[in-house]
Amino acid sequence: MISESKKKKISESTIRRLSLYYRVLSILEKENYETVSSKELAKREKLTPAQVRKDLSFFGSFGTRGLGYPVSELKKQIAEILGLNRGWNVALIGVGNIGSALVGYKEFQRQGFNIKLIFDNDQRKIGSNHKGIIVSDIRNLESDLKENNIQIVVVAVPATVAQYIVDDVVKAGIKGILNFASVNLKVPDDVFLRNENMSMELEYLSFALSNLKDVKGES
Amino acid sequence: MISESKKKKISESTIRRLSLYYRVLSILEKENYETVSSKELAKREKLTPAQVRKDLSFFGSFGTRGLGYPVSELKKQIAEILGLNRGWNVALIGVGNIGSALVGYKEFQRQGFNIKLIFDNDQRKIGSNHKGIIVSDIRNLESDLKENNIQIVVVAVPATVAQYIVDDVVKAGIKGILNFASVNLKVPDDVFLRNENMSMELEYLSFALSNLKDVKGES
C-alpha cells in the first residue's frame, strides 16, 4: 500500500456506495460485460453518474475515457480498497434467533468473512454443533479470540448484556464490531463499531407511511 | 394532524435520530427521569446538543427553557411523529434463516409492529406453526395481504426471487417494504423501500480495519 499519508477523509456514504458498486460489478461480471460506464453503474443503484465517478476518483482513476470502466478490473480494485480479498476471521457471540441465522448464511463466507468461532453462555448450547461449528463457552472468550486470531466480532446477545460482552471483546484486542443489540455501546476511539438496527428501519417506514408528504426518497 | 401543507423536507438522518431519541427516552423513563436536557440526550447517543434541539425543532417546541424536555411527554410526541402508536400490520415473506429469527423477535411487537402473516412457497413449511403463526401459501399473497389489511411487508426470500415477490407485494397495494435480500429492488415512486444490508456493514468494517488512517468515526 502506497502510504498516502494525507488524511483525505473518505466519507461513510462513499464507502457504503463502494459496497453497492461492488455488488453491481459482480452481477455485470456474471453477465459478461467487459466494460461499464458510470451512467450504467449509476442506473443500477439509482445514483448519479457524477457520484459514481467522484466516489471512484477518491481512490484513483480506473476508467478509460470514451469507454468506461473495465468490469473485472474495477471489481478487483474495489475489493482491494474495501479489504475484501484478505479474508477476515469472524466470531459470533450469542447463538439465538438472529445468531443462528447469521451462522447459516453462506454469503458472508463468499465475501471473505469466515465465521470461525461462535459463543454462548447457555450450557445446553455450548459444545453443540451449529452448522458445522461447535459452540464455545463464553467464559473462554478472551483467550479463544486471541488464539484464533479473530479480527471481527458480531454481537447477537440480549441488549442487557451486550455492553459487558463488548467490554471483554475490546479487552481481547478486537478492533471491529458489528452489533445487533439495540443499545448504544461504548467502545474506545480506536475500535470500529457498526450497529445493525432493524427497529430503526421499521420506524423509518412507519414515519414515511404516516407522513407521506414530507418524506424524501427511499432506502 | 394539522395540515402543514408546506413541504418542509425532513432529512433521513433526522428521522433516524428520532428513533435513537425514542430509545433513550424509553430508558430514561424506566430510570424515572422527569426531564432531560438536550445535553444529556446527546451524550447518550454520542451526538451534539445542538443537533438534538435542531432535530426536535422541526416538529415543534417540546422543551422548557432552563429545565429541559419532559421525558414521558417527549417520548409520546416522538411516537406520534414516527407513527408508532397507531400499530402496524406486518407480513413477512420467506420463513428461512432470517425470516424465522424475525418472527421470534418480540421487540417488534412491543414497538407496534405486529407480524400478522408469514408466507413461504415451501410445501413442508406451509400450514406449519411458527411461533404461533401459521405459514401461509405464497400463492395467496395478494388476497391475503388485502384481506388482513397489511401495511408493511418484510422480504426475507432469496435474492433471486425477491423482485418477483416485491412486484406482487406492490400489486397488492403495499406502500412500505423492508428488504433483507441483497438486491436493488425496483418499486414505484410512491412505495417506500428500506434495505437491511448486513454485508454492507461488514464491508464497512473491513474497509475501516484496512485503512485505519483515513476513516471517520463509527456507526
Place this chain on the structure above:
DNA sequence: AACCGCATGTGAATCTATTCACAAATGCTA
C-alpha cells in the same frame, strides 16, 4: 418582585456532500 442560572429554540455561519459542466483522452471509422 427582582434577580440569577440554566437550557431551549433558531437564524447565521460553517462545514460536508452532491451535482454541474467541461477540458482531456480514448476508440473507432474512414
Place this chain on the structure above:
DNA sequence: TAGCATTTGTGAATAGATTCACATGCGGTT
C-alpha cells in the same frame, strides 16, 4: 491521421446538514 462520438476525471458551483452563538424565557431563590 484526422475527425467524431464517447465518457472519464475533476475543479467550481450548488445544495444540504451540522454547529455556533446568543437572545429568550422559565423556574427557583431571596
